[in-house]
Amino acid sequence: MILSTGDLQAVILTLELALVVTAVLFVAGTPIAWWLARTKSRWKGPIGAVVALPLVLPPSVLGFYLLLAMGPNGPVGRLTNALGIDPLPFTFEGLVLASVFYSLPFMVQPLQNAFEAIGDRPLEAAATLRASPLNAFFTVALPLALPGFLTAGVLTFAHTVGEFGVVLMIGGNIPGITRVASVQIYDHVEALEYGEAHSLAAVMLIFSFLVLLTVYAWRPGAKKA
Amino acid sequence: MTKDQIQARFLLNWPGFSLDIDLTLPGRGVSALFGQSGSGKTTLLRCMAGLERAGQGFLSFKDEIWQNGKTWLPPHRRPIGYVFQEASLFPHLSVLNNLQYGRKRIPEARQTDLDPIIDLFGIGHLLDRKPDRLSGGERQRVGIARALAVNPRLLLMDEPLSALDSARKQEILPYLEKLRDRLDIPIVYVSHSPDEVARLADYLVAMNNGKVVTHGPLKETLARIDLPIRLGEEAGVVLDAVVAERDPQWHLAKLDFPGGSLWTRDKGIALGRRVRVRVLARDISLACDNREHSSIQNVLPGEVEAITDDEHPGLALVSVKVGPSVLVARLTKRAAHRLEITPGQAVWLQIKSVALME
Numbered sequence: 001m002i003l004s005t006g007d008l009q010a011v012i013l014t015l016e017l018a019l020v021v022t023a024v025l026f027v028a029g030t031p032i033a034w035w036l037a038r039t040k041s042r043w044k045g046p047i048g049a050v051v052a053l054p055l056v057l058p059p060s061v062l063g064f065y066l067l068l069a070m071g072p073n074g075p076v077g078r079l080t081n082a083l084g085i086d087p088l089p090f091t092f093e094g095l096v097l098a099s100v101f102y103s104l105p106f107m108v109q110p111l112q113n114a115f116e117a118i119g120d121r122p123l124e125a126a127a128t129l130r131a132s133p134l135n136a137f138f139t140v141a142l143p144l145a146l147p148g149f150l151t152a153g154v155l156t157f158a159h160t161v162g163e164f165g166v167v168l169m170i171g172g173n174i175p176g177i178t179r180v181a182s183v184q185i186y187d188h189v190e191a192l193e194y195g196e197a198h199s200l201a202a203v204m205l206i207f208s209f210l211v212l213l214t215v216y217a218w219r220p221g222a223k224k225a
Numbered sequence: 226m227t228k229d230q231i232q233a234r235f236l237l238n239w240p241g242f243s244l245d246i247d248l249t250l251p252g253r254g255v256s257a258l259f260g261q262s263g264s265g266k267t268t269l270l271r272c273m274a275g276l277e278r279a280g281q282g283f284l285s286f287k288d289e290i291w292q293n294g295k296t297w298l299p300p301h302r303r304p305i306g307y308v309f310q311e312a313s314l315f316p317h318l319s320v321l322n323n324l325q326y327g328r329k330r331i332p333e334a335r336q337t338d339l340d341p342i343i344d345l346f347g348i349g350h351l352l353d354r355k356p357d358r359l360s361g362g363e364r365q366r367v368g369i370a371r372a373l374a375v376n377p378r379l380l381l382m383d384e385p386l387s388a389l390d391s392a393r394k395q396e397i398l399p400y401l402e403k404l405r406d407r408l409d410i411p412i413v414y415v416s417h418s419p420d421e422v423a424r425l426a427d428y429l430v431a432m433n434n435g436k437v438v439t440h441g442p443l444k445e446t447l448a449r450i451d452l453p454i455r456l457g458e459e460a461g462v463v464l465d466a467v468v469a470e471r472d473p474q475w476h477l478a479k480l481d482f483p484g485g486s487l488w489t490r491d492k493g494i495a496l497g498r499r500v501r502v503r504v505l506a507r508d509i510s511l512a513c514d515n516r517e518h519s520s521i522q523n524v525l526p527g528e529v530e531a532i533t534d535d536e537h538p539g540l541a542l543v544s545v546k547v548g549p550s551v552l553v554a555r556l557t558k559r560a561a562h563r564l565e566i567t568p569g570q571a572v573w574l575q576i577k578s579v580a581l582m583e
Contacts, residue, residue: 121309121311121313122313124276124300124307124309124313125309125313125314125315126301126315126326127275127276127299127300127301128274128276128300128301128305128327128372129301129326129327129371129372129375130301130302130327130330130331130375131301131327131330132299132301133301135330136301139326140315140317143317144315144316144317
């Protein structure tokens with residue numbers, strides 16, 4: 001199975017996007033998941049619902065609002081303008097920002113579950129052993145939630161690889177910049193290039209299967225004491 | 226503020242539960258917080274540790290203030306050791322790393338050698354294991370050792386035996402007794418077991434419904450039948466005694482306590498050793514004369530101090546002075562009526578059995 005240069009470019013761009021989004025979400029999603037897992041605030045429900053919205057919202061709806069926000073009259077657009085940055089739509093950075101929102105629940109929910117499963121006790125034990133809350137997070141909560149981090153990372157990565165609607169709304173279809181694999185397949189089908197579509201689709205199928213196999217079959221340190 | 230005391234005042238209101246405490250504990254020995262589940266004893270302990278924060282509260286430990294108005298020292302800044310009901314070891318760390326976790330976080334000047342602690346709890350062969358490879362008793366021994374490894378100035382223990390079956394309890398109790406005798410820091414020990422309290426405590430705080438019912442030195446408090454501590458079948462006193470004589474022919478040992486002596490099975494404890502003896506009220510009968518022909522070996526003369534109702538309407542508790550010591554007997558009200566028990570009366574105590582606690 002040989003991919004054309006354009007296909008390869010799309011695949012590499014897809015992986016790049018997924019890697020960057022996963023990395024950003026590890027940093028941004030962990031505090032949100034931690035807060036949701038431990039808070040007794042009445043805002044827990046509303047914030048949890050907002051985080052989960054991308055699960056049920058059509059990607060085109062999310063993409064539409066993000067496009068408006070990033071546009072010249074939107075809040076993000078005004079901010080980028082004030083900072084002297086080029087507008088985000090139809091750029092790789094714009095795609096990253098949109099994908100971060102789109103994949104947020106796939107990072108936050110597994111992490112939240114992992115943090116909730118740890119419970120208060122190990123952290124209380126750490127506190128009575130002189131660990132500050134931050135120190136206890138890194139030395140107790142993080143290692144105990146490691147399987148959750150693995151699941152969250154893999155799901156976020158795979159979900160970003162698979163997105164289509166948001167990309168079309170925000171990024172359009174610029175080769176090497178915003179044309180990801182799913183869009184490339186769509187183009188092939190539109191152009192009736194079924195052979196090329198087949199090759200790329202098969203690559204995506206096998207890749208996605210392997211990723212999910214990793215999550216479901218390989219769970220290091222999952223046993224509980 | 227007194228230098229060698231722990232002063233605690235907490236006011237805390239939760240839905241369906243409130244804690245209202247104003248208590249001064251001695252700065253040495255074992256203070257037991259005793260009560261039924263739901264009496265607030267664990268909550269009080271957690272407030273002392275800083276794991277719970279009472280909106281209104283004051284807590285001083287010797288010459289330090291840990292909580293006062295807006296001042297509140299978070300738990301990781303308090304010089305405490307805390308033992309949870311379940312050992313709560315870190316499952317991702319080996320036993321040794323569990324022990325080291327707190328130890329390496331205290332100032333180097335306060336760090337002590339781990340070996341004596343490891344020896345005391347007999348966990349040297351477990352150091353490389355993960356907690357999931359330990360038995361319940363081993364886990365709790367490691368949990369206590371881990372709390373001691375931070376060289377605390379106050380040890381807080383929340384029913385450390387309650388998650389264990391009775392065989393495991395008997396396995397751990399001797400370690401706790403060793404700890405009490407060797408450690409010169411105060412221990413606050415939460416328990417609902419009269420037996421554990423009788424064996425370990427020096428000071429008793431009885432709690433009910435989030436309030437302190439009564440508190441005082443253990444021996445005096447247990448001997449006072451006017452206090453509303455209801456122990457039912459477990460009512461009884463604790464005496465300090467010395468092994469004075471061992472009779473090899475009958476395998477008995479004589480225990481001298483202030484005011485008299487008691488014979489008990491010889492458990493092989495050396496002569497001259499100080500021991501605790503627990504005498505339950507249900508094991509003492511009273512008589513007006515000293516009948517020689519009885520299977521009961523321990524008969525002591527005493528003087529009735531007071532008589533009061535027990536929990537059951539048919540029963541009464543009688544406190545009897547034997548020299549400077551006080552013992553408590555439980556008898557039916559009918560028997561008390563027939564013997565015409567009145568304060569000041571001379572009686573004979575027939576003691577069926579005593580529990581010797583090393």
